[in-house]
Amino acid sequence: MAEMSIVDQVSHSTVRIECSLEGGKTSTGTGFFYSFKRSTDTHVPVIITNKHVIHEALTGTLVFTLTRTDGTPDYGRNHTFKVTDFASCWKPHPDDCIDLCAMPIASIIEQASEKGVKPFFTCLDSGLLPRDSEIEDLRSLEEVTMVGYPNGLWDRVNNLPIFRRGILATSFARDWNGKKEFLIDAACFPGSSGSPVMLVNLGSYRVGTTINIGSRVKLLGVLYAGPQHTVTGEVSIVDIPVVQKPISVATIPNNLGVVIKAHLIEDFDGVFK
Numbered sequence: 363m364a365e366m367s368i369v370d371q372v373s374h375s376t377v378r379i380e381c382s383l384e385g386g387k388t389s390t391g392t393g394f395f396y397s398f399k400r401s402t403d404t405h406v407p408v409i410i411t412n413k414h415v416i417h418e419a420l421t422g423t424l425v426f427t428l429t430r431t432d433g434t435p436d437y438g439r440n441h442t443f444k445v446t447d448f449a450s451c452w453k454p455h456p457d458d459c460i461d462l463c464a465m466p467i468a469s470i471i472e473q474a475s476e477k478g479v480k481p482f483f484t485c486l487d488s489g490l491l492p493r494d495s496e497i498e499d500l501r502s503l504e505e506v507t508m509v510g511y512p513n514g515l516w517d518r519v520n521n522l523p524i525f526r527r528g529i530l531a532t533s534f535a536r537d538w539n540g541k542k543e544f545l546i547d548a549a550c551f552p553g554s555s556g557s558p559v560m561l562v563n564l565g566s567y568r569v570g571t572t573i574n575i576g577s578r579v580k581l582l583g584v585l586y587a588g589p590q591h592t593v594t595g596e597v598s599i600v601d602i603p604v605v606q607k608p609i610s611v612a613t614i615p616n617n618l619g620v621v622i623k624a625h626l627i628e629d630f631d632g633v634f635k
Contacts, residue, residue, distance in 0.1 A: 366434075366484075368577050369525075372562060374427065374435060374484045376523045378511045379411060379556070381419035381448060391415030392510035392523070392556040392585075393424075396464070397485035398631050406634045407471070407485055408464040410627060411556035412586045413454055416463065422448030426474075426481035427521045435482040437520045443470055453633050455626065460542075461586045462622060464630045486558065490581040491624055492534075499570060500534040500561075500582075506546055508585060508619075510557030531618060534582065542623040543583075550588045550619035557585045559621050583621035 366374075379391045393411035409424075416422065421444055428439040445451060452463040474481060492500065508526045516523055528548025532538050538545055546559060561580040566573055 368562065368564065368579055371484045372507075372509060372560065372579065373522050373525075374482060375486055376509050376511075376558065377409060377424050377426070377483070378514070378516050378521075378523070379409075379415055380423040380514070381416060382421040382423075383418060384420065389415070389419075390511060390514035390553045392554060392558075393465075394509075394556070394558045395467075395483050395485040396627060397487045398634060399487065405485075405487075406466060407468060408466050408630070408634065410462065410464050410584065410630075411452075412461045412584070413452075413463045414461060414586070415555050416449050416452050419448040421446055422451070424470075425518075425521050426483060429480040429482040440521045441474065441479050441481060443474070445470070453630065456629050456633065457626075460622060460626055460629075462584060462626065462630075464627075464633070466634055486581050488628060490560075490579060491628070492561075492580045492582065496569075496580065497535050500530065502530050502533055504530045504534070504561070505563075506530060506548070506582060507560050507562040508546070508548055508550075508554065508557045509560070510585075511553045512549070512551035514553045528619075534623075537623075538620075542626055544621050544623065546585075546619045546621055547617060548619055549617055550585060554585055554619075558624075559583045559585055559619075581624045583624045584627070585619050585621050587620040589616055589618050589620070 376392055376394045379393045381389045391411055393409040396408055396410045398406040424443045425440050428436045428441055430436045452465045455462040506528055509523050528546045531545035531547040534544050559582050563578040566575050567578045
C-alpha cells in the first residue's frame with residue numbers, strides 16, 4: 363500500500379452524522395475517528411462529536427468508504443450503516459459541562475467484517491495532541507484547518523468532507539473566559555458541530571523564531587458553538603445548529619467559532635475499558 367498524504371489521511375478521519383428525529387426531521391453534524399491505545403497491538407476506536415449533535419436522535423446514518431484489497435480507499439464505493447436508538451449509543455463526557463460524547467465502533471466494524479464489508483478510515487490519537495512546549499508556542503493568528511460537513515454538504519460520491527481554513531482568534535495557551543476553550547476566526551455553519559480543528563502545515567512550519575522544513579499535523583480541538591448577535595444587538599454564545607429552520611428573530615453569525623480543547627478527549631480513556 364502506497365503511503366497516503368497527510369491531507370488524504372485527514373480527509374478520512376471524519377464521518378458525516380445524519381440523525382433522524384421525532385416528527386420526521388433530520389439533522390447533520392460532524393464526527394471524527396479517535397483511537398485510545400490499550401497496548402502495542404490493541405486499541406479502542408471511537409467516534410467523537412458534540413452531545414447536542416446526537417441529542418434525541420432516533421436513528422443515525424454513517425457512511426464509510428470501502429477498502430480495496432491493497433488497503434487503499436475504494437473511492438466511489440461506500441457502505442451505509444444505520445444505527446437504531448442512536449442517542450443511547452453514545453457515552454457523554456465525564457464532565458456534564460463539556461459538550462463532547464463518544465461512541466465505540468468496534469462492534470460496528472466487526473459486524474461489517476462478518477458480511478465481508480471492510481470500511482476505510484483513519485483514526486486520530488493522543489500522539490496528535492500538542493505537547494506543553496508546543497502549546498506555549500501557539501499564538502493568535504496561527505492558521506488552523508477545520509474539517510467537516512457545513513450545512514450537511516459533502517462529496518457524497520467519494521464520501522469526502524470539506525476543508526475550511528481560519529486562524530486562532532485567541533491564545534491557545536490561555537483558557538478563554540476560564541474554560542478549556544479557544545476561539546477561531548472561521549465560518550462555522552450548521553453541520554460543522556463536532557468538526558476537528560487542526561494545525562495542518564505542509565512543507566514547513568514555525569517553531570519559535572525558527573522555520574522547520576517538513577509537515578505537521580496537530581489536533582487542537584472540537585468545534586461546538588459560536589457567538590451570534592440578533593438584529594436587536596444582543597450577543598450570545600449558541601451551539602452550532604444541526605437543523606436548519608426558519609426563525610422569527612434573525613441571528614447573525616459573526617464568523618467566530620468556540621472550540622473545546624482536544625486534550626479533554628483523553629478524559630474518555632477511563633470510560634472505555
